[in-house]
Amino acid sequence: MNPSRTRTPAETRDLPEPLSLRRMIGPGVVAVGIGMAAGEIILWPYLTAIGGLGLLWLAFCTLAVQFVINMEIERYTLATGQTVVAGFSRWWKGWGIIICLAGAFQYAWPGWATSGSTVLTYLVGGGDPVWVTVVTLVAIGVLLSVSKVVYNTVERVEIVKVGLTVFFLIVVVVFVISLGTWGDGARATVTEFGQIPEGITFTLLLSAIGAAGAGGVHNLVLSNWIRDKRYGMGAHVPRLVSPITGREEAAGADRYAFPADEQNMARWQVWWKRANAEHLVTFVAVCFVTITIMCLLAYQLLFGRDDIKNDTSFLRIEADILSDQVGGWLKLLFLAVATVSLWAAAMGLLDIIGRVAGDFLRRNYLQTSARWTEPRLYLTVVWAEIVLGSSILLAGFTQPLGLLIVSTCAASVVTLLYSILLVRLNLKDLPSAVRLGGWRLGGMLVAIGFYGFFAVAMVITQLQRL
Numbered sequence: 530m531n532p533s534r535t536r537t538p539a540e541t542r543d544l545p546e547p548l549s550l551r552r553m554i555g556p557g558v559v560a561v562g563i564g565m566a567a568g569e570i571i572l573w574p575y576l577t578a579i580g581g582l583g584l585l586w587l588a589f590c591t592l593a594v595q596f597v598i599n600m601e602i603e604r605y606t607l608a609t610g611q612t613v614v615a616g617f618s619r620w621w622k623g624w625g626i627i628i629c630l631a632g633a634f635q636y637a638w639p640g641w642a643t644s645g646s647t648v649l650t651y652l653v654g655g656g657d658p659v660w661v662t663v664v665t666l667v668a669i670g671v672l673l674s675v676s677k678v679v680y681n682t683v684e685r686v687e688i689v690k691v692g693l694t695v696f697f698l699i700v701v702v703v704f705v706i707s708l709g710t711w712g713d714g715a716r717a718t719v720t721e722f723g724q725i726p727e728g729i730t731f732t733l734l735l736s737a738i739g740a741a742g743a744g745g746v747h748n749l750v751l752s753n754w755i756r757d758k759r760y761g762m763g764a765h766v767p768r769l770v771s772p773i774t775g776r777e778e779a780a781g782a783d784r785y786a787f788p789a790d791e792q793n794m795a796r797w798q799v800w801w802k803r804a805n806a807e808h809l810v811t812f813v814a815v816c817f818v819t820i821t822i823m824c825l826l827a828y829q830l831l832f833g834r835d836d837i838k839n840d841t842s843f844l845r846i847e848a849d850i851l852s853d854q855v856g857g858w859l860k861l862l863f864l865a866v867a868t869v870s871l872w873a874a875a876m877g878l879l880d881i882i883g884r885v886a887g888d889f890l891r892r893n894y895l896q897t898s899a900r901w902t903e904p905r906l907y908l909t910v911v912w913a914e915i916v917l918g919s920s921i922l923l924a925g926f927t928q929p930l931g932l933l934i935v936s937t938c939a940a941s942v943v944t945l946l947y948s949i950l951l952v953r954l955n956l957k958d959l960p961s962a963v964r965l966g967g968w969r970l971g972g973m974l975v976a977i978g979f980y981g982f983f984a985v986a987m988v989i990t991q992l993q994r995l
Contacts, residue, residue, distance in 0.1 A: 539609065539786035545764045547799040550806060555684050556754040557811030560599070560743050562687025563877030568740025569819045570867050571644060571841060574827035576737055578837050580726030582717035582828050587734070588820045589718070591741040594979050595748065596813050597972035598944070601951045601965060602751045603804050607761035608797075608963050610785040612752035614885055615892050616954050617947070624950060625889040631943045632746035632882045633914070643922065644841055645871030651845040652864040663919045669876045670915045673883075674908055680757035683880050690873040691815065697866045698822045704855050706822070710829045714821065731986040738983060739941035742816040746885055746943060753884040761800050762787065783892060789962045797963060883911040945980035948973060 576584055605613050618625035646661035676682035725734065739745060756763030762785040787793045827843075830850045837843050844867060852860035887907035895901040952973050955965035965973065 539784040541786050541788065542762070542765055544761060544787040544793045544796045544800070545759075547796055547803060548759065550803045553758065553760065553803050553807045554811060555758050555807075556603075556751055556760075557808045558691055559680075559684050559687045559754055559877065560747070560751060560808075561812045561815045562690050563743070563747060563874050563881070568737065568742070568744075569816070569823050570870055571844070572733075572737050572740045573820050574823050574831075574847075575837075575843060576729060576733060577824040577827040578831035578834070578843055580729045581832055582714050582824060583721040583724055583726040584729065584734075584737070585714060585718045585821065585824060586722045587738065588741050588824075589817065590979065591738045592813050592816055592820075594972070594976035595742050595744075596809065597969060598948055598951065598976050599743070599748055599751055599808060599812070600805055601955055601969065601973060602748060603755055603760070603808070604801070604963070604965070605951075605955055605959065606752040606755055606763055607800055607804060608787075608959055610756065610762035610764075610766045611783060612756070612885075612888050613749055613947070613951065613954060614752070614889050615783070616958060617950050618889060618893055619958070622893050625893060628746065628749065628943070628947065629882075629886045629889055631946075632749075632885055633917075645868045645875065647841050648844055648864055648867045648871065651848060652861070652868065659922045662922055665872055666875070666879075666915045666918055669872075669879060670912055673876070673880060673911055678757070679880065679904075679907070680754060683877055686873050686876060690870055693866050694819065694870055695815070697862055698819060700859065700862065701826050702822060704859065705851065706825050706829060710825050713828065714825050731983065731989075734986075735941045735983045738980070739944070741820060742812065744941060744944055747878070747881055748944065749947060750881045750884050753888060755804070760804060761797075783896075786960070789960055794962060801963075879911050879914055882914055883907040886910040941980055942984050945977065945984055948977050948980060952977070 573584075573588060602613050605611070605616055609616070614625050614628055617628070643658060643662045646658040646665060649661060650658055672682065673679060755761075756766050765785050787797075827847065830847050831837060831843060834846070836846065844864070848860040848863050851863055884907060887903050887910055890906050891898075891901070891903040895906070952965065952970070956970075959965070
């Protein structure tokens, strides 16, 4: 390791004037749009269908610790304009390599796209989900490749998805979920807090917390999204554009700092307050409502049935019941929203690994390369993931729920790793005026203990089986 290179001094510039809260809305929507899929539509309803509402407390706890983690990711980029993965790599490049490989492993399993294609077959009847998924992945790759500003495209797609999902949630609250089900949910959350229903393994639990909201490398890319949204010192960094249709800007400094004077600190307080508000409303609140309503729906329609299998077929059963109780139009809406949600998530996940790997490789190994700019690295990684994911499917690994469990378990383990690194980063590498402290530090320690407990419990359980 070359300390002189990894510890390049930050360039000093003033912190930009804060954006209005309305103009800051976006990164949280993108995060919830991508995250609001496998967990909210498949994993959490599946757990509810087989175990009841006794795990709602775990979803709420997961979202609470994720809020703390995510804001520490945003803190570092707000203050420096640098992503947290680049920050970790300033100590040791191996951290960046590990996170990129973990992200590739997490998202190489095309569980989201395959699930969307499988649900589509429930909607239209018949068809081969494998080839539908391959075509979908290629179409997503083309869309990302021709986007002038990639973030803007991803944001628009996820906003549409979130809007459709919220509309569906309103419909089922009005037409389906009974007051008795709401009461059961409230009682279970209070009386069964800390308990694990019979039949729920620690592997499923680790998978579920990895799929509640965001998880794994998904959270880390908030750095890249808020930078492209021009948050804080990220306004000094060029945005990620398509090398095909966009005009690439010259790279600026690797890291920035602002003077801790009265004007800049006043701006920081506004940036920090508004960033927290944006994420709390657009990410935490929307995830909280979505998980709750989807679990209540699964509980009312599916809990206690003996035909729930260990695959996504329970969604077809749920859709048929909605058709019988309310009408065919609601079955159509349910399956259509699920398909769109899962495919939009697949698009966002390809964007995630492309951003993280592209930023890391450019900043650490290809900083002076005229050929390998960050946008070109981004598209190379995206298409490599598409080829790898398609190869996995064509090789016969096509069970959507199994693919999702592998991916989301990996997400929980990765979250544990970088939560530990985040504490060190925001304590050691930020000025005292803006560094991590107080209840936020306590919250990060709780988050580490939270993910660590379930990860260790899963390992012990697997060793006992062996």
